[in-house]
Amino acid sequence: MKKKIALLLIAAMTISTLAACGNSAAEAPASTTEEAPAAEEAAPEEEAPAEEAAPAEEASTEEAAAPAADGELIRVGFAQVGHESDWRAANTKNYQDTFSEANGYELSFVDCDNDHAVQIETVRGFIEQELDYICIAPIQSAGWDTVLQEAQDAGIPVLIVDRAVDADPSLYTTALGCDMIAEGEAAGNWLAEYLNGEDANILVIEGSVGASATLGRTEGFNNIVAQNSNWTVLDSQSGDFTQAGGQEVMESFIKSYSDFNVVVCQNDNEAYGAMDAMDAAGITYGVDGDVTIISFDATHDGLQYTLDGKITCNVECNPLQAGFAEGVIQKLEAGEAVDAWTLVEDEAFVAPGIESQYAVTMSQEVLDGRAY
Numbered sequence: 001m002k003k004k005i006a007l008l009l010i011a012a013m014t015i016s017t018l019a020a021c022g023n024s025a026a027e028a029p030a031s032t033t034e035e036a037p038a039a040e041e042a043a044p045e046e047e048a049p050a051e052e053a054a055p056a057e058e059a060s061t062e063e064a065a066a067p068a069a070d071g072e073l074i075r076v077g078f079a080q081v082g083h084e085s086d087w088r089a090a091n092t093k094n095y096q097d098t099f100s101e102a103n104g105y106e107l108s109f110v111d112c113d114n115d116h117a118v119q120i121e122t123v124r125g126f127i128e129q130e131l132d133y134i135c136i137a138p139i140q141s142a143g144w145d146t147v148l149q150e151a152q153d154a155g156i157p158v159l160i161v162d163r164a165v166d167a168d169p170s171l172y173t174t175a176l177g178c179d180m181i182a183e184g185e186a187a188g189n190w191l192a193e194y195l196n197g198e199d200a201n202i203l204v205i206e207g208s209v210g211a212s213a214t215l216g217r218t219e220g221f222n223n224i225v226a227q228n229s230n231w232t233v234l235d236s237q238s239g240d241f242t243q244a245g246g247q248e249v250m251e252s253f254i255k256s257y258s259d260f261n262v263v264v265c266q267n268d269n270e271a272y273g274a275m276d277a278m279d280a281a282g283i284t285y286g287v288d289g290d291v292t293i294i295s296f297d298a299t300h301d302g303l304q305y306t307l308d309g310k311i312t313c314n315v316e317c318n319p320l321q322a323g324f325a326e327g328v329i330q331k332l333e334a335g336e337a338v339d340a341w342t343l344v345e346d347e348a349f350v351a352p353g354i355e356s357q358y359a360v361t362m363s364q365e366v367l368d369g370r371a372y
């Protein structure tokens, strides 16, 4: 019974959301509900114009029993990318802390170990269990239309979280996460400011192949490379967002290139691996070294390296996103409209002694004030 009501409510909400996207923020910590930049990242085939959405009968909202009222736990499935990085560990803990039984939820959490096929089957399992909501942090952007259609046919709202999918937005209820293209552009804009006209020979250690975080950061950074004719990207390989991957790729780069002065690592764990490889090769890096390292995630250890001047610029990607997801679910439970997209804000940090219009200068106080 509860699912049927939720189904009608979702249909009604989807219409209102598509029609009035962005007019009400999901109740959650600071976020902005701008137009969906992630939609560009996900590059869906086409936006589903509101008038095309299936007509939904007006659904009464008083019947939507709030979980507290009937005492039932809200059953949420979370198909998580894996356990590849410190960022992912912080993101997982945040979901497990937020969707706790004490908070009124029964969380079915599955670590999909960076395997897209496993993640698809995990979502199918959530559908078979007839969960109330499904959260997906997609390992890769492609290959989601079929299973999203199955979830929609089953009347289960789907939240695409952290990363984006390359699927028609009408196939899922909402998406939330960072603007990965903006993150890549922030790194590039800072580098241009820092180099101040100096040539750049750049090596890039990309994230996992096909992940929107990889695609977006690469696209954004390359947008700025294109503006600097004296910059050359010598090579760009995937380190799969892991420390081992970062070290392996950096070791191969060191064998092939000797004239690089910038290494872009698309997450902190890859940067740790790259630093290990450069240490072993006697290559100096950091504010006093020959190589400038740019990293992403701004996890605690990554910002410690930034404070120490080893990583010169670190572009944050806030992993504490479960509050946004819960805000959306609470709205849906209350029969309220939700936004198609919620942007999780982030910023960049630079080593002490560097002033930048694009980044916060690191200090012990900044590090001590971090939530993760």
Ligand code: GZL
Binding pocket: 084, 085, 086, 087, 088, 162, 163, 178, 213, 241, 266, 267, 268, 296, 297, 317
């Ligand atoms: C970014 C997230 C990425 C992190 C990596 O939102 O998807 O995946 O940058 C993580 O650390 O593996």
Ligand code: ZN
Binding pocket: 177, 178, 179, 180, 183, 316, 317, 318, 346
């Ligand atoms: Zn981000």
